[in-house]
Amino acid sequence: MKTSELPIRPYARLLTMLSEQLIKNERIALLELIKNSYDADANLVRVTFDAFNDDMTARSDSRIIIEDDGHGMSPEVIRESWMNPANPQKYIRKKKGNRRTLGGKRIVQGEKGIGRFALLKLGSHITVTTRTECSSFESVLVHDFTKYDSEFTEDQIENRDIYLDEIRVLYSEISPPKTITQQHGTKIVISKVKGVWSKQVVSRLIKDLSALTDPISKIAKHETATDSFLVTVECNGSPWQIEDKNEEILKRLIEDKSVLRIQGKFDSEIGSFFLSVNEDENKYTEIKLDDSLIIGLLKNNQYLDREIIIARELECGSFEFHFYVFDFSRGISGKHELNTSEKRVLKDYRIYLYRDGVRVYPYGDPEDDWLNIDVARGTGRAGNFFSNDQLVGWIDITQEHNPKLRDKTNREGLIEEGNAVSEFFGLIQTILSYIKSHHYAQYQAKNRDRNAVDIVRSEVVSGNLATLRTDLERQGLSSGGREVARIEKLYKREKDHLIQRAEMVEDLAGVGLSVEMASHDIMLLMTRAMDIGKELSRLSRKLENDTILRLSDMLVGVLSQIADGINDIQSLFKSAKRRRKALRIEPILDKMYQLYQGLLEKRGIRYEKTVVPGSPLVADTNEGVAMQVLINLFDNASYWLDTVDNNDKKINVTVDGTNGDLVFSDNGPGIDEDDLPYIFEPFYSGKGQEGRGLGLYIARQLLERHDYQISVAKKNQSKSPGANFVVSFVKEAK
Known part of the structure; x- marks a missing residue:
């Protein structure tokens, strides 16, 4: 037997294939590059769309430029990290407990070493110029991947057999620096732009940038960012506003019209939630996972159940959350009432997920139902769940406390490996259900208009009419008294009709609830009767009279119980109740x-x-x-x-x-x-x-x-x- 070892030699087109298929769209790709600037401790990132059409579609000479004032890359980093995708250095540093950036001001976001594939999603020709602090020169890398597109054109046929290890990138050092004139930073110029660009795509990018570093918390808490990270966007020489134009409206709605303002955390070590409601930060209520209210809610939770909680320690780790709940009900009035435009603003926001202050995509996108809230409302009773529209907020996780909540490589959410992610989603669903059935239900009960039937039953209106009639007659206004008496009769007739209708509805509701329970037992008896009937048919063929007689008696007994059950249901109906x-x-x-x-x-x-x-x-x-x-x-x-x-x-x-x-x-x-x-x-x-x-x-x-x-x-x-x-x-x- 002849054996040998064979090398793995990917073709060069693997790079462009990975970039095109690994990263969902151009918007996510650009955000990945901006997060690289974040990891480089940049304070300012400038994104420029140059030579695009007025409708922001790309031309043959269009360019996308990303500039930052981060710490830059040294020649050693370029050779050992940048030129070696999937380099494990960041991951190794994190495993050793060193999660901070080189400047120590932030938690490193990247770890897989593949973010640079985002470049190839955006264009085929890339020039990277970078300079470290106090360096007398700048390093320049020129990537030209036009020859290695994943789908070869006729004039590229000769490149089909080029392997990945045969690709060369032009590297040079320029002294004195000509491009990076400040002390340090990086500039990336992407030409031969790929993808579908439009004003709508750029506008969506602007909105994503405004939500990149936890904006709702700053809106809700009136905070100024302690870590300065500013991103600007310029299109064909004109600046685009990054700030979300609806932030001021959202701020006012949170302050003035939110029904509930929830601040809380989940402590995985003791298995408890801690909640503060409506900014009462001095009063945190502990809700244990083995609390009866929570156990009851877990009965219909698609991610968690009672046995999982009792059997083992949760893997997802501790996390914090802030939720703002609004009332979208029709017909409400008062301070919580929302007009159409205010509802439209709130619908653009969701519950976001942030890791160490940086957003985890796509959670929080308006079309992303990551907590399966709409699914739950569609498969269960919608009234038992909040809608996505009436919830705004964010959840904070960290690499330190939630090491098993890791991003997918394509940045499309968390890796669903093991139990950590399902537990995390289940815990969020559970606390939202608790808030809905407890705090929000109390709000609804307090603010529900008094039932019209209760008002009628109280005889308040009849008493007031009688008093008015007596006063008119005492003042000699007999015609007025007669008119009030006529109104009294009409009112009594309508009152009796309303009470009768209301009691009928109550009767029907009561029957429905009772029939649900009784019918369950009746169906069990019916199933038993059918089993006996089948056995009777089988044995009748053998003509064993004693056995047939015994089974017949059993069948009569079971059917008798069914009849009793039906009679019990009949006694619940309106005619019997009267x-x-x-x-x-x-x-x-x-x-x-x-x-x-x-x-x-x-x-x-x-x-x-x-x-x-x-x-x-x-x-x-x-x-x-x-x-x-x-x-x-x-x-x-x-x-x-x-x-x-x-x-x-x-x-x-x-x-x-x-x-x-x-x-x-x-x-x-x-x-x-x-x-x-x-x-x-x-x-x-x-x-x-x-x-x-x-x-x-x-x-x-x-x-x-x-x-x-x-x-x-x-x-x-x-x-x-x-x-x-x-x-x-x-x-x-x-």
Whole structure:
């Protein structure tokens, strides 16, 4: 057997192939070169588009020039680094803990040594002139790659067999310096320009440059940059404004119209978020990953789940974040109201990602849904998620604390290797869901207009009309009194109609919530019935009469349970709810426990019922109302108990006929003090995607129709350390 070693010899066209296919577009390529200037500790970078058409399309004599006042390259650096793409020196320095630039003022952004491929994305002929501090000469490199395009033309056929190691770059040293007249710096001139250029592309580049070094934080915090890094752009001799023209508008909107201003961080060592809301920097709230609210939100998180958090330490590392939340709802008024032009401005901004103060692309582009927010809104209930439009902010990561969050070579986001990136995205999704279901929901509850039905039910309008009629009659204005009396009758008619319509909607909503749970159990029974039916058919062929009889009896029993379930659903409908009678509550409670028994056993939840000796608990209501209230209490308790790590999960219900109430308790996480004022408000829920925020609201509305109440138990009424609700079946005094 003959063996030998064969060398790898790429063709010269590999360079242009890499530049064209590795870097997404000309805009990203130019930004890469500007980031090289950043790593060179430059304070000023001048980008010039020379000899372009008025519409910024390129001509044959067009040039792109990048000049900076960075530390420049020495001949040694040129030979050992610049001429050796993928040079590992920066990476090795970082691995040794030396992440700072040569001047020590910044964190080095590049590490792969391939940023120079961006040059070949922009043009085929490149001249690089560079000078280090105190050097008596400048170094000049001339790259002419017109012969090595990835797609050869007819006159380039002879170049097809040129290998990469055969390429030569013209190098010279000029003394005294003619191009770099300042003490140090670099100038790159790119001719034979490639790519599709236009005014729109250059305008987009301008916007990217304005967001290169974390502008929103400076807008929000009124800060002046401590590290001076200025980029100017000139097109055919005329300067283009780099500053974002909407920055002042955004600054005003953040100050005056943002609903929530969130400042926070995630500490990966202890597994906790820390949040400060609306600039209360003296009050940071800790939210642990094993908090029941977070565990509940993780049920529908596409990146994280409970087992991942419990099983191992997170790999993504600690990070900080700032979010500004706006209300895009229609019909709102007051200080948070946004007009059309203000909404348009906000839609141009997103949540950006910055590493050591420099943007990670493309995260933050208006069309880039990097946190899958729009996907979540499209596949789930949109109301459970913020929209991209109403969120502005940034997230700060660092090379030191987030070493596994690394850029893709093509600068199209982070490398999705291992678990670090998915965990990072999942944590951001989770804290945004928490803010939406907690802080933003509280804002909505506080600012929601009082329901028109509540106003009508309060009899305020009727009382005012009656007072007006009496006053008019007392003053001898009988005709005015008669007119008011006529208005009273019309108002009463409309009031009754409105209340009837509202109660119908509440009934339908209650039925929907109940049917969802009941239908699940009915479908399980139906599946079991079908299995038995199939077995019956199979055995009938063998004519074993005893077995057939036994299975037939089982089938009848299962179908009987289905019928009972359907009857329970029927009792929830409006016609049944209208018929009141004196009902004992305990049998209805037992029926609801049977409905939930399977779910409680599956989740390891123990159920205890305590009946206080004395009179039975009786209510003047109907079975549908009582069932609806108990369904919501069972549903909430089972959900929250499923979020805690407890070997003795328990629901305790105390039935007290003497005092006329039922106390429903669990030993789950309980109700956060901040949530107490809002839990009976419509659409307020801590369950994330699983919650609708209607259950307790509907339960309260149904009970109030019958002059009964549901409330959170006082301390002396509480039976368990978790959530405790009191349902009072004592008529409220009118």
